[in-house]
Amino acid sequence: MAADIYLNVAVSGLLTGLVYGLMALGLSVIFGVVRVVNFAHGEMTTIAMYLAIVAFNALGLDPLVMMVPIAAVLFALGYAMQAGIINPFISRPEYSQFILLVAIAMIMVNGLLIVFGPDARNVQTSYSYDSFLIGRLIVDATKVYAGIATILVTVALFAFFRFTLIGKAIRACADNYTGALVVGLDVKHLYALTFGLGAACVGAAGAMLVLLVDVTPALGPAYTLLAFIIVITGGLGSMPGALVGGILIGLTEAMAGLFFTPSAKSMFSFGLLVLVLLFRPQGILGKRAS
Amino acid sequence: MIDWLLEGVPRRGLVLLAGLLAVLIAAPWLANDYLITVLIIILYFAYTGQAWNVMMGFAGQLSLGHAIYVGIGGYAAAALYVHFGVGPWIGLPAAIAIAMICGAIIGFLAFRFGVGGVYFAILTIAFAEFARIGFDHFRWVGGSSGFFLPVANYARNDLWNLRGNPTMFYYVMLALTVAAFILCHALLKSRVGYYWQAIREDEVAARSLGINTFRYKMYAVVISAGMTSIAGVFFAFYYNNLFPEQVFHISRSIELILGPIIGGIGTLFGPIIGAFLLTGLSEMMQELLARLGFDVPGAKQVFYGVCLLLVVMVLPGGVWPWIARKLGLTGRQS
Numbered sequence: 001m002a003a004d005i006y007l008n009v010a011v012s013g014l015l016t017g018l019v020y021g022l023m024a025l026g027l028s029v030i031f032g033v034v035r036v037v038n039f040a041h042g043e044m045t046t047i048a049m050y051l052a053i054v055a056f057n058a059l060g061l062d063p064l065v066m067m068v069p070i071a072a073v074l075f076a077l078g079y080a081m082q083a084g085i086i087n088p089f090i091s092r093p094e095y096s097q098f099i100l101l102v103a104i105a106m107i108m109v110n111g112l113l114i115v116f117g118p119d120a121r122n123v124q125t126s127y128s129y130d131s132f133l134i135g136r137l138i139v140d141a142t143k144v145y146a147g148i149a150t151i152l153v154t155v156a157l158f159a160f161f162r163f164t165l166i167g168k169a170i171r172a173c174a175d176n177y178t179g180a181l182v183v184g185l186d187v188k189h190l191y192a193l194t195f196g197l198g199a200a201c202v203g204a205a206g207a208m209l210v211l212l213v214d215v216t217p218a219l220g221p222a223y224t225l226l227a228f229i230i231v232i233t234g235g236l237g238s239m240p241g242a243l244v245g246g247i248l249i250g251l252t253e254a255m256a257g258l259f260f261t262p263s264a265k266s267m268f269s270f271g272l273l274v275l276v277l278l279f280r281p282q283g284i285l286g287k288r289a290s
Numbered sequence: 291m292i293d294w295l296l297e298g299v300p301r302r303g304l305v306l307l308a309g310l311l312a313v314l315i316a317a318p319w320l321a322n323d324y325l326i327t328v329l330i331i332i333l334y335f336a337y338t339g340q341a342w343n344v345m346m347g348f349a350g351q352l353s354l355g356h357a358i359y360v361g362i363g364g365y366a367a368a369a370l371y372v373h374f375g376v377g378p379w380i381g382l383p384a385a386i387a388i389a390m391i392c393g394a395i396i397g398f399l400a401f402r403f404g405v406g407g408v409y410f411a412i413l414t415i416a417f418a419e420f421a422r423i424g425f426d427h428f429r430w431v432g433g434s435s436g437f438f439l440p441v442a443n444y445a446r447n448d449l450w451n452l453r454g455n456p457t458m459f460y461y462v463m464l465a466l467t468v469a470a471f472i473l474c475h476a477l478l479k480s481r482v483g484y485y486w487q488a489i490r491e492d493e494v495a496a497r498s499l500g501i502n503t504f505r506y507k508m509y510a511v512v513i514s515a516g517m518t519s520i521a522g523v524f525f526a527f528y529y530n531n532l533f534p535e536q537v538f539h540i541s542r543s544i545e546l547i548l549g550p551i552i553g554g555i556g557t558l559f560g561p562i563i564g565a566f567l568l569t570g571l572s573e574m575m576q577e578l579l580a581r582l583g584f585d586v587p588g589a590k591q592v593f594y595g596v597c598l599l600l601v602v603m604v605l606p607g608g609v610w611p612w613i614a615r616k617l618g619l620t621g622r623q624s
Binding site for chain 2: 261
């Protein structure tokens, strides 16, 4: 019986971790190409979450259906951010980029606070309390749907980078900035596109996260940190790394919540992050920096 | 010593500095209580900004988790006072020592293992968050429900126990700010200061010139941590309460670094100008919003965000270098 609890918690942590992984994937894609650390990542996630809540409450649209339109809205936001604000900062020192994004994050999180207030919100779908029974394993239906959707989005993104011309062009920019300029690629446009794609991951992840957690504006900074932890654990700039990191953090937090107190669970993620930074700074699947 | 400190400082700068100091000393006679409390906040941010600037502005190590040193300093002195009856001035060295050890651990781990740039900044956030959650579960100092100092009556100023009216706290904070200013000026003119600037500009070049970059980066972290913890002790005794969710929160770390960034990273006046600008403008704006009946939480932070955005986009070096040029103060200490 006891083993069942552990297994249930582990599976639930794994599925939640997958969604976290999708959010972090956006961060990894952006950093891998644009080389800018998106300090507003969690704040963008909460924007997506609020969009899903507004769509659900006002129009009754299911968050899983809204995933695509919300991803599109976030894509537009990301494209505009990179093209309008961040592109001029590409050649500026790192701390300057940090501060720019920290400023954007502050405006976003407190803008949400002004519009929606500090109260937690969530959605209640018709399948909120459904679960699947697999042998002795009980799995929440929402988590299963979210996990499957994450995998679909990730596969689509992989295929995009692998097989399309634009995907290849973006990878070329990431590999060699000057080389990409020399062969005539519009690097600024491609950067904006990449930032948009990263933001679209965030949009999809945010739409699913409203099914799993209650949203408050304060979740923004917490998710930014979570995305950092996942991406650094998995390997900054590595796409599979983000998913692996997400699953690992999801499992760690679920287990820590079970064995210790749930409020202390993020301490274990931070502990994991510190260990990774010290002993394998490139992350589990990252390549060693040259 | 004084000659050495004054060497290379333009005369006009000295006159302006003396004028500013005179106004600040006279402020309690000129200003009402509200203005004094605002000035305390301004000086608090000027001080902590100066302390952060040692690490980022001088040595080029970006810390985004400086709230950890404020919190540790505050909790150490407050715990000594509440549990053992040890006064703040005795608790202060203990608080500084603990914060310095904490800084040394973070610095050692980061620099020994070659964690730099983005990763270093995130490591500092991670430690601050770690401390926040840790203190949330640290029952001896109240855990998440907060740690309270006995509130004194304001009839009499007791400098020894740091209990008294805002004017006394104002002078304590002013003294700290002046001391930090002089210390930073001296540090910048010392050998360590030049080594730090060399590391900031190009670490590989600095190392190839024979500078022990590990050791000097450690000095920067430890000195900055120690200085910041003094502000924490002040914070604890001024506000009489400490909540992990407040003192260690990442927004505290960000708030603390806004002043020097807006004022000008790596400059001595930057943190002071930045603190005045930011706190002054935000108080004015809050007043304005309250008058307009638009009193919502978050408005102040949106304002901070917009200020920060504008400064990094328009004046990436900060406001002070620009003012200094206008005033004709482009001496060595910029």
